[in-house]
Amino acid sequence: MLARVASFAIVGVESRRVWVEADVRPGLPAFTVVGLADTAVREARERVRAALVNSGFEFPLKRITINLAPAYLRKIGPGFDLPLALAVLAASEQLAAGTLTGCAVMGELSLSGTVAPVRGVLATAEGARRHGLARLVVPVARAREAALVPGVSVLGVVSLPHAVAVLRGAEPPADPPPAREPAPGSAGPIPEIDLSDVRGHNALIPALETAAAGGHNLLLHGPPGTGKTMLARRLVTILPPLDPTEALEVTRVHSVAGLHAAGGLVSTRPFRSPHHTISASGLVGGGSPPAPGEATLAHCGVLFLDELSEFSRSSLEAMRQPLEDGRVVIVRGQRVVTFPTRFMLVAATNPCPCGGGGDACRCTAADLARHRRRLSGPLLDRIDLSVPVGRPSAAALHSEAGPSSREVRERVVSARERQAHRLAPVGLTCNAQLPAGLLRDLVAATPEALRTLGALHDREGLSARGHGRVLRVARTVADLAGSDRVETEHVEEAAALRIDHAAMVAAV
Amino acid sequence: MAVAACDDCLRRTDLVASLAGHIEVAWRDAGAPRRLLAQPDDVLLDLDGSRLAARRYARFDAAAARRRIAEAGLEAVCLCAPGYPARVRELEDPPAVLHLGGDRRALDAGEAVALVGARRASPYGLEVAARLGRELSTARVPVVSGMALGVDSAAHAGALEGAGLTIAVLAGGADVPYPASKRRLHAEILRRGAVVSELPPGFRAHRWCFVARNRLIAALATVVVIVEGTARSGSLITAGFAADLGRTVGAVPGQVTSRLAAGTNALLADGAPLIREAADVLDHLPGMGETARAELGRSARVSGLSRELDELLAAIEAGHGTLSELAVAGREPRAVLRGLTELEVRGFVRRGFGGRYVRTA
Numbered sequence: 001m002l003a004r005v006a007s008f009a010i011v012g013v014e015s016r017r018v019w020v021e022a023d024v025r026p027g028l029p030a031f032t033v034v035g036l037a038d039t040a041v042r043e044a045r046e047r048v049r050a051a052l053v054n055s056g057f058e059f060p061l062k063r064i065t066i067n068l069a070p071a072y073l074r075k076i077g078p079g080f081d082l083p084l085a086l087a088v089l090a091a092s093e094q095l096a097a098g099t100l101t102g103c104a105v106m107g108e109l110s111l112s113g114t115v116a117p118v119r120g121v122l123a124t125a126e127g128a129r130r131h132g133l134a135r136l137v138v139p140v141a142r143a144r145e146a147a148l149v150p151g152v153s154v155l156g157v158v159s160l161p162h163a164v165a166v167l168r169g170a171e172p173p174a175d176p177p178p179a180r181e182p183a184p185g186s187a188g189p190i191p192e193i194d195l196s197d198v199r200g201h202n203a204l205i206p207a208l209e210t211a212a213a214g215g216h217n218l219l220l221h222g223p224p225g226t227g228k229t230m231l232a233r234r235l236v237t238i239l240p241p242l243d244p245t246e247a248l249e250v251t252r253v254h255s256v257a258g259l260h261a262a263g264g265l266v267s268t269r270p271f272r273s274p275h276h277t278i279s280a281s282g283l284v285g286g287g288s289p290p291a292p293g294e295a296t297l298a299h300c301g302v303l304f305l306d307e308l309s310e311f312s313r314s315s316l317e318a319m320r321q322p323l324e325d326g327r328v329v330i331v332r333g334q335r336v337v338t339f340p341t342r343f344m345l346v347a348a349t350n351p352c353p354c355g356g357g358g359d360a361c362r363c364t365a366a367d368l369a370r371h372r373r374r375l376s377g378p379l380l381d382r383i384d385l386s387v388p389v390g391r392p393s394a395a396a397l398h399s400e401a402g403p404s405s406r407e408v409r410e411r412v413v414s415a416r417e418r419q420a421h422r423l424a425p426v427g428l429t430c431n432a433q434l435p436a437g438l439l440r441d442l443v444a445a446t447p448e449a450l451r452t453l454g455a456l457h458d459r460e461g462l463s464a465r466g467h468g469r470v471l472r473v474a475r476t477v478a479d480l481a482g483s484d485r486v487e488t489e490h491v492e493e494a495a496a497l498r499i500d501h502a503a504m505v506a507a508v
Numbered sequence: 509m510a511v512a513a514c515d516d517c518l519r520r521t522d523l524v525a526s527l528a529g530h531i532e533v534a535w536r537d538a539g540a541p542r543r544l545l546a547q548p549d550d551v552l553l554d555l556d557g558s559r560l561a562a563r564r565y566a567r568f569d570a571a572a573a574r575r576r577i578a579e580a581g582l583e584a585v586c587l588c589a590p591g592y593p594a595r596v597r598e599l600e601d602p603p604a605v606l607h608l609g610g611d612r613r614a615l616d617a618g619e620a621v622a623l624v625g626a627r628r629a630s631p632y633g634l635e636v637a638a639r640l641g642r643e644l645s646t647a648r649v650p651v652v653s654g655m656a657l658g659v660d661s662a663a664h665a666g667a668l669e670g671a672g673l674t675i676a677v678l679a680g681g682a683d684v685p686y687p688a689s690k691r692r693l694h695a696e697i698l699r700r701g702a703v704v705s706e707l708p709p710g711f712r713a714h715r716w717c718f719v720a721r722n723r724l725i726a727a728l729a730t731v732v733v734i735v736e737g738t739a740r741s742g743s744l745i746t747a748g749f750a751a752d753l754g755r756t757v758g759a760v761p762g763q764v765t766s767r768l769a770a771g772t773n774a775l776l777a778d779g780a781p782l783i784r785e786a787a788d789v790l791d792h793l794p795g796m797g798e799t800a801r802a803e804l805g806r807s808a809r810v811s812g813l814s815r816e817l818d819e820l821l822a823a824i825e826a827g828h829g830t831l832s833e834l835a836v837a838g839r840e841p842r843a844v845l846r847g848l849t850e851l852e853v854r855g856f857v858r859r860g861f862g863g864r865y866v867r868t869a
Contacts, residue, residue, distance in 0.1 A: 203835030206842045222830075388864055390830035455853045492849035493842055496831075496859075 001025070003090030003097045006104040007083040008127045009075045010120040012290065012330075012337035013256045015127035017104075019069040020080060022087035027063035033084075035068030038076045038289075047078075047109045048085045055113035055160045060092040074335070076289050079118040082107030082137065085160055086167070099167040103135040104128040113160040117141040120256040122248070125149040137163055143176035144264045145255060148248065195234045195405040200392025201227055202402040207387045207497055209408050212238045213415035214476030215430035217323070217345040217382055219308075219499055222389030228348040229273070231389065232304040235346060236271045237405035239302070240413045246300045249340060253299050257292050270301035272343075276310035280318040283311075290330045290337040295322040298343035308347040309374035316379050319345075323382045347383065349375060384432060384469045386499035415479040431476045436468045443475045445486040452491045462498075470494045511577050513605045515570035517586035520604035522573060523549055525707055526564055528714045530555040535716045545720060546601035573708065580683040580709030583608045585615065596727045598753055603706030603724070607682045614675045614702030619793045620650035622725045622750075624743045625659030625735035625760075630768055633659050633736035636760050638666035638827065640733065642867075643786030645670025646825075649793065652677060652729050654721060655697070659735045659743075661690055664697055669866050674701035675728065679721040680713035681705055704728070719745055726750035731792045733758045733783050737771030744771050747780075756792045758783040813856075820847045821867070824857055829864040 002023050008015040031045045052059045066084060068075050083105040089095040106124050108116040121142040126149050128136045135153045138146045143156030155173040157163040165171035195205065211218040212235060220228040242250060251266045274283060274294040285293035295303060305311060322328045322341035330337045353367045419430050426438060434442060445453075453470060456462045462470070471486070473494035478486045524531070524545070531544055534555055544552070553562050577584050585591045586605045593615045596602050608614060621644050623637055641651050641663040651667035653660040655676040667674035676697045680686050682705035685694035697703055706724060707717065722742065726732055726749035734757065737743035747757045758781040762769020776782055783789055813821065820834065828834055834848070835841040848865055851857045857865045 201832060203832045203841040203844070206845070207831070388830045388832075390832040392832060393836075396832065396836065452849070452853060456849070489846050492846040492853075495852075496845035496848040 001091050001093060003087050003100065005083045005087050005090070005100040006128075006131070006133055007080055007106055008104065008120075008124040009073055010077070010079075010123055010256055011073070011335070012339055013120075013123060013253050013292065013296075015120065015123040016073055017127055017131050018073065018075060018080075019067075020083040020087045020105075021067040021069060022084070022091040023065045023067075024060050024062050024088065024091040029061045029063065031064045031066075033066045033068070035066075035071045036074045037068055037080075038074060040078050041068070041075050041080050044078065044081045044084050044109075047081050047111060048088060050111040051081070051085055051109040051113040051160050052088065054111060057089060057094055057160075057164075058092070060088070062092075064088060064091075074289065077118065078108035078116075079106045079120070079124075081109035082115060082157075082160070082163060085109060086137075086163065089164065095164055095167065102133055103137060103167070104131075104133040105137040105163075107137065107139045107157065107163075109160060115139045115157050115159055115163065119258045120252075121145045122148060122252045122255045125152050125154070126252075128152045137166070140174040140176055143173070145251065147176070148251065148265055193234055193237060195238060195403065195408055196401040198227060198230055198234060198402065199399065200396035201231060201389070202396075202399070204231065204387055204389065205402050205408065206493075207385060208235055209238065209412060210473060210476050210480065210494075210497070211235065211344070211346075211385050211387075212408075213412045213480050214384070214419070214473060215344055215432040216384035216473060216476065217432065218347070219380070219383045219386045220346065220348040220389050221351070221386055222348075223391060224350055226389045226391050228389050229304070229306060232273070232302065232306075232346045232348065233271055234405065235344070236269045236302050238408040238412055239269050239344070240409065240416050242267060242269060242300060250300050253292060253296055253340065257297055259297065270298050271304065272298040272301070273304040273306060276305070276307045278311070278315060280312070280314045283315045284318045284322055284328045284341070285330050285337075285339045286332070288332050290332050290335065290339075292339045293328070295319065295328060295341040295343060296339040299340045301343055303343040303345050305345070305347045308349045308379065309353070309371045311374070313374070316374065319379055323379070345379070345383065347379065380499065381465070383499055384473050385497045387497060411480060414482075415476065418479045418482070419476075431472050431479070434472050434475070439468055439471050443471050443486055444484065445471065445474065445491070446488070449474070449486050449488045449491045452488050453495070456495055462495075466498060470498050473497065511574045511584045512589040512591055513574070513577075513584045513586035514588045515568075517588060517604035518570045518573045518584075519565065519568045520549060521706070521708055522568055523552060523561065523565055524604075525711050526561050527552055527555055528711075528717070530561075532714045532716050535719075543601070545603075576709055577607060580681070581609060582682055582709055583612060591615065593728070596724065599723060599727050601723075602727075605706065605708075607705045607707070607709065608702060609682045609704075610698045610702035611673055611700075612702070614650070614673060614704060617650040617673055617675065617728075619730040620652050620675065620728055621789055621793070622652040622729035622732040622746070623659065623663035623735060624653055624722075624725060624732065624746050625663075625772075626737050626741060626743065626768055627656050627658040627660075628768075629658035629662070629736050630766065632762070633760075633768060634662040635827075637662035637735045640735070640760075640783070640786055640789070641666025641674070642669045642825070642827070644789060645672035645674065647786060647790065648672045649786075649790070650675055652725055654678070654718075654725055655686070655690055655693065655703075657687055657690070661693055663735070664693055664701075668696055668700060676701070676703045677721055677725045677728065678703060678705045678713075679707075679717035681707055681709040681711040683709045684712065686713060718742065722746040723749040726753055726755055729755060731756045731758060731789055733760065733789060734772050734775060735760045736762060736768045738767055739770040739774060741771045744775075747775060756781065758789060758792065760784070816843070817847055817851060820844065821851060821856055824851075824865050825867045829866060834865075 004019050004021040007018050009018045090097045108118050117139045122145050125146040129152050137155045140156035140158050143154050146154040155166050158174050166173050247265050272294045283293050284295045326342040328339050328341050353371050474486045474490045477490040477493045584605050584607050637659040644651050645667040650673040652675045653663045664674050682703045685691035722745050732750040734743045750757045759772040759775040760783050835844045
């Protein structure tokens with residue numbers, strides 16, 4: 001007898017529908033799984049056999065063939081355990097085949113028959129809606145996540161017998177555990193860290209505010225122990241709250257990566273700070289099957305690269321596409337996977353490898369040359385703002401606390417609104433995305449402001465690229481100030497934070 | 509000037525360089541490199557038992573030596589030439605040839621001030637050295653030092669922020685940055701100041717060369733200021749040379765409990781002038797004191813700046829270069845950013861590595 005049930009395979013951060021077909025017929029007892037199943041799926045045979053028996057069902061001593069269709073798609077992970085078990089039950093007439101119609105199933109089985117949580121449930125629920133599958137059976141721990149998708153009735157189950165009972169209509173689905181995060185659309189939780197924790201760097205807050213308001217990538221430049229990491233972490237707290245679409249994207253990514261244990265919607269922007277020994281594939285994603293890298297895990301949040309010059313050349317080179325396109329395409333064999341990577345880059349660097357800087361520096365010629373080569377690499381072209389972080393004076397450390405994250409975030413949000421309004425016709429959301437070709441039309445700089453830029457060009461040899469960057473940042477400064485035109489003072493403010501290749505390389 | 513050196517003097521320099529190892533040994537035995545360097549060529553040749561140096565001496569090719577100097581981008585002047593600085597002639601063992609890179613005015617710079625001190629200096633010593641360098645340079649007084657780590661480099665770096673000349677006297681060839689970690693400073697001094705050495709291009713210094721170099725520093729300066737130094741510091745050797753030449757030796761006071769201040773405080777106890785700031789040094793520059801003082805005063809008042817910008821500029825002149833250091837005392841950070849660009853556009857400050865601002869010359 002033949003039965004089938006829908007399930008989903010995760011490819012990148014998207015889901016693809018997979019039919020789990022079971023055929024049970026008389027013959028020598030055998031249990032075969034065909035259809036490009038990876039090791040974890042083939043091992044499902046043992047889990048399914050034990051779970052069926054231990055849950056009081058009969059494991060048919062017949063010839064059982066499972067096919068996972070479409071056959072060309074590689075199926076990965078333990079999420080096929082539950083659909084496989086249900087398909088076997090239906091094919092052996094222990095469960096009415098009709099109960100599985102219009103129903104998608106996902107879940108891992110333990111030998112005792114309990115259902116364990118799996119990754120990528122949000123993507124699966126979206127797939128179910130896309131394919132018109134009205135009901136979705138998932139592990140109860142992931143029910144809240146699946147329920148984020150409207151139009152799909154989510155049935156949270158705790159065990160195989162419970163799943164069967166729910167499908168038969170004999171028992172209600174289990175209630176999901178209470179969410180640990182607030183509902184989408186609220187102002188977001190008060191994070192444990194706040195901008196006002198940082199002492200002695202009040203002078204740098206406008207620079208951080210500008211970076212957050214325009215989505216500008218940022219370089220923090222200063223000796224070790226001055227608070228670069230502390231500042232970078234707090235950048236997340238002054239970015240605007242995630243909008244519902246972004247929140248879904250972040251949740252989907254984190255769910256696929258298995259980072260997202262709390263269930264429900266992720267409502268805070270991610271902050272990722274990989275160590276500088278990370279490989280290129282760890283940073284942008286890769287491996288087989290392709291897994292999301294740190295760049296993707298930082299999607300919609302902040303990716304912090306401390307000790308920028310210590311990252312391997314190949315890792316930094318690999319960052320080019322994610323920064324340029326906001327996504328990364330990974331090709332492994334016949335598989336092509338796309339991961340989203342729209343993050344804000346915050347890089348930090350010491351003045352020199354030994355960290356001393358200036359006259360305290362004890363670096364060798366080779367160290368310094370390597371440091372500068374790395375710094376002047378491809379990443380710097382995508383960074384708009386450079387902020388020197390000095391050692392705060394003792395007096396500054398004991399000064400008053402600066403503004404709270406909430407205060408700064410409010411200004412950032414209103415600046416973003418101005419940008420969104422202006423940039424919507426060209427399909428952009430923030431000033432950092434402005435391409436060079438649109439600068440003249442969309443920045444609206446006064447002639448005086450342009451003259452100041454010209455003076456910098458003449459006197460300081462500001463490059464054409466540098467010119468564009470200053471204009472972009474000046475636009476953000478004007479947005480923060482609520483000005484429609486970019487005035488001289490906005491250009492001046494932006495220029496004092498510009499990143500300067502020549503100065504980076506030819507340091508005195 | 510190019511290479512204004514006679515064959516004899518070039519041969520003498522080549523001899524000293526080729527005998528450097530032997531001089532090192534003889535110096536340790538006799539403890540007197542000065543007297544060695546004052547000896548005529550044939551006495552020096554006797555240091556070398558193998559006579560290799562004698563053969564080299566006999567076959568010396570002056571044209572090739574001139575070419576090497578030119579190829580290293582240096583100039584040279586010898587004892588026999590009129591351009592040889594009179595102050596250096598006062599030494600009992602003046603170098604036969606002075607090699608020069610950078611600004612040729614260095615050898616005829618009038619009254620200069622030497623700032624020397626400990627390599628392992630304290631932050632206080634570095635700060636004072638940089639400030640004295642900057643102030644003297646602003647007053648257009650040439651600043652001479654040895655480009656060593658610590659006080660010397662801080663003095664040069666400070667002087668580079670002002671408009672005056674800074675002169676680095678090296679123990680090895682003038683084209684060889686030593687210490688190597690200071691090659692950025694070396695390049696910058698070559699560009700905007702001058703580098704001087706008595707040894708030929710490419711020469712790697714022996715230990716005695718540093719002592720010999722110190723006598724040149726003393727000779728080139730009118731006033732020698734010791735910024736920081738232990739009781740047995742090399743800076744005190746420079747002070748000794750300076751005293752022998754009749755130069756004024758000043759010292760910067762330090763904490764009596766600090767070992768780094770033992771040498772300088774001892775000098776003060778012996779009656780050396782106490783140096784707190786550039787004005788104290790200018791008192792001891794008879795020829796230049798008044799004009800320099802006027803220069804210091806003028807640069808302090810830059811016309812046409814608002815009070816806010818003037819204060820910001822003053823803070824940068826005092827060595828506060830980063831946003832955090834400048835946005836204090838009621839100055840609003842965004843206003844500081846605007847002020848910095850305005851000062852930059854008007855040419856008063858320059859934006860350096862990592863967004864650090866310095867006063868332009």
